[in-house]
Amino acid sequence: MLLKYKKSPNQRKYKSMAEERIGYLLLLPALVLYGIFVLYPVVDSVVLSFYKWDGAGPRIFVSLANYIQAFKDRVVWISFRNNVIYTAGIIAFGVFPGLILATLLAGKIVGRTVFEAIFFFPRLLTQVIVAIVWSWIFNPVFGLLNQVLRTVGLGFLAKGWLGEPRFALPAVIVAGAWTYFGFCMVIFLAALQNTDPTLYDAARIDGANAVQIFINVTLPQIKYVVAMVIVYTVIDSFKVFDLVYLLTQGGPGHATQIMATYIYRKSFAEYFFGYGASIAVLLTCFILAISVLYLRYQERGM
Amino acid sequence: MPVKGRRKRVFSVGQVIVYLFLIGAAMYTLIPLIIVGLTASKSNPEVLKGPLTLPSEFILFRNLKEAWTIGHFGMYIKNSIIITVPTVLIVMFLATFAGYSFAKLRFKTKDFLFYLILTGLMLPFQAVMISLYFLLNRFHLINTHWSVIIAIASGGLPFGIFMMRSFFMSLPTELIEAARIDGCSEIQALWYVMLPLAFPAWVSLIIFQSMWTWNNFIVPFLFIHDNSLRPVPLGLMFYQSEYYTNYSLIAAGVLISILPLVILFVILQRRFIEGITMGALKG
Numbered sequence: 001m002l003l004k005y006k007k008s009p010n011q012r013k014y015k016s017m018a019e020e021r022i023g024y025l026l027l028l029p030a031l032v033l034y035g036i037f038v039l040y041p042v043v044d045s046v047v048l049s050f051y052k053w054d055g056a057g058p059r060i061f062v063s064l065a066n067y068i069q070a071f072k073d074r075v076v077w078i079s080f081r082n083n084v085i086y087t088a089g090i091i092a093f094g095v096f097p098g099l100i101l102a103t104l105l106a107g108k109i110v111g112r113t114v115f116e117a118i119f120f121f122p123r124l125l126t127q128v129i130v131a132i133v134w135s136w137i138f139n140p141v142f143g144l145l146n147q148v149l150r151t152v153g154l155g156f157l158a159k160g161w162l163g164e165p166r167f168a169l170p171a172v173i174v175a176g177a178w179t180y181f182g183f184c185m186v187i188f189l190a191a192l193q194n195t196d197p198t199l200y201d202a203a204r205i206d207g208a209n210a211v212q213i214f215i216n217v218t219l220p221q222i223k224y225v226v227a228m229v230i231v232y233t234v235i236d237s238f239k240v241f242d243l244v245y246l247l248t249q250g251g252p253g254h255a256t257q258i259m260a261t262y263i264y265r266k267s268f269a270e271y272f273f274g275y276g277a278s279i280a281v282l283l284t285c286f287i288l289a290i291s292v293l294y295l296r297y298q299e300r301g302m
Numbered sequence: 303m304p305v306k307g308r309r310k311r312v313f314s315v316g317q318v319i320v321y322l323f324l325i326g327a328a329m330y331t332l333i334p335l336i337i338v339g340l341t342a343s344k345s346n347p348e349v350l351k352g353p354l355t356l357p358s359e360f361i362l363f364r365n366l367k368e369a370w371t372i373g374h375f376g377m378y379i380k381n382s383i384i385i386t387v388p389t390v391l392i393v394m395f396l397a398t399f400a401g402y403s404f405a406k407l408r409f410k411t412k413d414f415l416f417y418l419i420l421t422g423l424m425l426p427f428q429a430v431m432i433s434l435y436f437l438l439n440r441f442h443l444i445n446t447h448w449s450v451i452i453a454i455a456s457g458g459l460p461f462g463i464f465m466m467r468s469f470f471m472s473l474p475t476e477l478i479e480a481a482r483i484d485g486c487s488e489i490q491a492l493w494y495v496m497l498p499l500a501f502p503a504w505v506s507l508i509i510f511q512s513m514w515t516w517n518n519f520i521v522p523f524l525f526i527h528d529n530s531l532r533p534v535p536l537g538l539m540f541y542q543s544e545y546y547t548n549y550s551l552i553a554a555g556v557l558i559s560i561l562p563l564v565i566l567f568v569i570l571q572r573r574f575i576e577g578i579t580m581g582a583l584k585g
Binding site: 016018019020022023024026027029030031033034036037038039040041042044045048055097101104105107109113115116117118119120121122123124125126127128129132133134136137141142143144147178182183186187190210235238239241242246259260263264267268273276277280281283284287288291294 | 316320321323324327328330331332333334335337338341349350351352353354392395396397399400402403404407408409410412415418419421422423424425426427428429430431432433434435436437452453455456457459460463488489492513516517518519520524534535536538539542549552556559560563567571574575578579
């Protein structure tokens with residue numbers, strides 16, 4: 001016992017103080033940058049949301065007026081509704097196909113890496129390219145979609161998809177889902193590779209068909225990953241700006257107006273910076289609330 | 303040795319359906335890109351005949367050359383590099399230091415500071431956008447590359463820190479203990495023992511942060527006004543609106559901006575997919 005090496009209390013204290021100093025020193029550069037250019041702007045945005053400001057003149061304190069206005073603003077609700085529809089669309093046309101493709105690819109498939117690479121590729125493109133390409137596909141004159149419709153004898157359905165209030169949002173969703181399903185597929189495929197293969201054999205011996213196996217054997221094993229991806233999709237779909245702005249700028253009318261494009265429009269196009277900030281704060285609160293949910297699933301799913 | 307040729311596998315009906323489905327999905331993914339390729343290969347009047355008709359005269363290289371000259375793509379690519387390289391370096395180094403500190407060192411306010419940074423993972427850009435614009439304006443940084451570098455780098459820090467922290471936590475602390483016993487200071491232990499091991503984590507971080515920076519649209523869209531400073535996505539957007547009806551030249555421009563990416567992706571496919579899915583999910 002006596003032989004056991006023991007640091008004197010002084011030595012230990014010195015060591016932990018040195019460790020503490022270095023701990024802070026290593027954090028300092030990151031904290032400074034993060035504090036000035038992320039935390040300060042967040043706080044300042046919250047403050048700004050209680051003021052009326054055109055970006056140049058003095059800030060005028062208006063208390064809760066911006067928030068009251070936001071709740072009465074028809075377009076805020078339209079934007080929120082469109083975000084919800086967009087999210088549902090991306091889940092239906094992005095997450096769900098991603099899950100199906102992952103299930104198919106998890107079997108013995110020749111050329112799996114090639115398929116994987118192809119499905120994933122759109123995710124690498126800047127949204128500017130995605131917008132250009134899909135605006136061509138939806139183009140009323142030479143667009144592929146109209147051409148296909150005419151070829152199969154449904155020419156009467158042909159239209160300028162992005163210009164029609166009823167079809168603009170679904171068209172945007174199709175373009176958004178195109179960049180998203182391959183990304184979901186990769187995540188699901190990784191999750192499926194961790195599942196228990198003997199369960200599938202057992203189910204097959206019991207005479208289950210492919211759909212039954214998928215619902216009763218596959219899904220329960222990856223349900224946390226599925227939940228995680230869905231919550232992630234909700235967050236991602238409420239943050240979306242680039243694609244919608246580039247395809248339609250929120251139009252026609254407000255048919256594709258979403259929270260992010262409306263915030264941009266109110267602040268940087270119409271100079272109601274205080275009002276824009278208040279909608280941004282509402283959006284941020286909503287996203288933070290869902291993010292907490294996301295972290296819960298992430299803990300269990302990964 | 304596996305027994306060969308015992309059972310000749312004929313594709314079952316189920317498998318045929320699976321392959322048809324996969325090939326169909328691959329076609330759906332590729333058709334928009336095929337349209338770009340075809341459009342860039344024909345003359346503009348031909349574009350209006352239909353997106354999937356083959357060009358009567360293959361003029362891809364003429365279009366590429368013309369797009370390159372009138373579209374200033376050399377300049378945009380240069381700007382993108384000027385923005386991306388410092389951004390990635392800043393995130394990489396600061397995130398490595400901070401991640402190491404969070405993972406391996408003990409100090410009082412660690413948990414609080416970590417949660418503070420974790421919050422940044424969830425913030426949408428809209429939460430900072432307006433105030434950040436006026437803050438950078440006060441520093442006279444608006445309409446400079448630095449505005450974009452600072453905005454994207456500080457926004458990317460939370461994810462970078464989170465990732466490097468997880469990585470360092472997966473390394474055994476005994477390595478540091480051993481280095482300390484050998485007489486290394488904390489900094490030396492980090493520099494000589496931990497950093498060389500951090501290479502695989504860096505590759506993922508570099509890929510994720512480069513893609514994120516290179517493709518970012520909204521930050522340069524808000525902060526840069528001069529054409530001569532625009533990075534590729536922004537340049538492409540203005541190029542597109544300028545030559546709105548010259549589809550073959552726009553397609554050629556799109557091809558120019560995709561090409562470097564395709565080459566990198568083919569070489570580093572696995573790393574790309576890992577880096578980006580991991581990055582997005584944690585971020």
